[in-house]
Amino acid sequence: MSRPTPDDLSQAPRSWGRSVGSLPGSVLSFWRRSLRTRVVTAIVVLCALVVGSVGWMVLRQITDGLVDSRVDVSVAEARTETATARERLGSAGGTDFDPETQLRLLVENLVARGEVKGFEVVVLGPVDGGGTTGGVRTTPTVEADSVPKRLRTAVERGEDGLAWTFTRIAYSDRDDGTPRPSSQPGVAVGSTVVLPSDGGTYALYYLFPMAEEQQTLLLLRQVLVTAGLLLLLLVAGVAWVVTRQVITPVRLARRVAERIASGRLEERMQVAGEDDIARLAMSFNQMAEALQSQIRKLVELSRVQRTFVSDVSHELRTPLTTVRMAGDVLHDARASFDPVTARAAELLQNELDRFENLLADLLEISRFDAGAAVLELEDTNLGDVAHRVVAATAPMALQRGVSVSVQDVGVFMAEADVRRVERILRNLVTNAIDHADSSGVTIRLAADGEATALSVRDHGVGLQPGQSAMVFNRFWRADPARARTTGGTGLGLAIALEDARLHGGWLQAWGTPGDGAQFRLTLPRRAGDPLTHSPLPLVPNDIREGVS
């Protein structure tokens, strides 16, 4: 991979913060980053809710149906049994047996029938106080408590019809060891019979166990739960596969987008079919196409600009060369001219120099604007450069009566383009000479391991507040009425600033009215290193001490 994408950068500190956190942190991060996990989880949760409620409803309906039908069957059976019992008692008459025997026969008969048909019997009575043989008779092992109080009350109130309720049938321990639950749900149906032998009313209770229904329901519940779980698994699997179909193109799009961002503009997504994914890919490709064509246009524009600069350079320079040569011929021959023509020849010569400088500066600026300026770096001693520039500007300084001195001695190395640094310094020094007003110009140098700085100080008119930023503007003049005497083009400081920027350095100005100005150039010791400080102060020491 090439350079990190902005996304990577923005995520880097967060992921660091997370790695410090514990396991829940990493799970949370996975949750946040994996769209697929979120989608699948959401689908499974929703599906579980739906399956759960549907299952619950189904179970409920079936239970109700089963219980209702059991109750109906039980009640009908109880009615039949009661009718049979009454009939038998009626036909037996009141005197054939003693009440005890008659009741025992009744109960035995009922228990025998119950054993065949699958219900238990509890006979209580007499309930109206009329009979003689009180007590409880039941199917063996069944507890009489299995008949709920409510049912007893309802039956004993003496209504002729049947009453029923749900109950738990409790069993007493038995010796034969047949496997039987100690209690089970059931339906209790109650009615009364009158014993002819003593005229007492006895309550008959039929207990119909519902073990079968319970078994059925248990099985049903198991089936439903198993089916539900299988369904959920299936849904999760389907969701996983389906999201994969959606996520895969999205991931592909992300990868392609990252490649495009890293400069491979020709990257495109594959378009297959006509679905939404294909349309996404198509739109994505259109976007990439538009971006690429825009960038191509800009590149082309930049190329045209550079060609234009080059062409202008050629087109202007050739006639200027001719004029320059003609001017030289005239200038060399001025001794033989009359004074007016001779002076004109001199002026022509001087202005041609200025024109040439202006043209050169303009071309340099347009080269910066076109981004065509290239550094030729080498290890440079700024001290040597300073002395060379002082020597080169000496005639001008002499003419203006300004002394230019380099204050610091030593080696001040920086990785820089000598030609450009020399130009920066030349511009700064000529600018200082221009504004020095016959006071001296001092050049200071300093270096530490990371940066090398150079400052040019004059004691001239200085700068008004706010002007220190404007001095680098193209063709800017502090005082429009002030004449340019050193032949500056008005582009010198602008070019110097561009040169400094090209090095990744700083060029800054300070000045106060009356106290002169100082320009400071700071270059990184190694080209490309970021600058954090300058070894030299921007405000000269003498001024700072004066203030404090």
Next chain:
Amino acid sequence: MAQAEVVDRPRVLVVDDDAALAEMLTLVLRNEGFVSHVVLRGDEAMAAFHTFRPDVVLLDLMLPGMDGIDVCRRIRAESGVPIVMLTARSDTVDVVVGLESGADDYVAKPFKPKELIARIRARVRRFEVPTPEDLYIGDLTIDVAGHAVTRDGKPIGLTPLEFDLLACLAQNPRKVFTREVLLEQVWGYRHAADTRLVNVHVQRLRAKIEVDPENPTIVVTVRGVGYKAGIADEPSHTG
């Protein structure tokens, strides 16, 4: 021929599409004691070169008919006559391309006439070896008086500039020459000039004289300083 009376004056062929500049050049050159001939089109340059037989060619790079680079290559293909390029683009690859195609030197527009004259004179006046004896460098023999370089008796064709460069290095075999010193001694520059001139011509020279130009043994680079002559073999020539 008609120019018989000026036969000892250096002859300059000016190839430039700008008529005014060409005329101005003619005036200045005549003033400085040169004979000049002007060609305004690139495709006419070769014919003029054959008939005029110049001592120096002043060549603009942008020409109608034929590119200055092509003209330069064609001249170089048949002659080692000094070629000085006139270029408006001193900071582009054009300069390097021009030098690589065989130009000896270049002058950037707008130039001062004196500067141009100095460049032309430097090309006409040859580098002078103080001791006109045979020099040996690597397995080459340099016949200074005869301006010829041979390897095992077989001559190697060098342009005058390349010969000067080689002779300059060979006459002081242990000395390391900085590019600035070479510019002064071979090209005649008084002030610091474009060191690309030296780099390009050393490459061209190596292409002609080195057995393996990738691993030069005759003109050796001294990293960070300049160039020097490789150690001379025992003269292997017999004749």
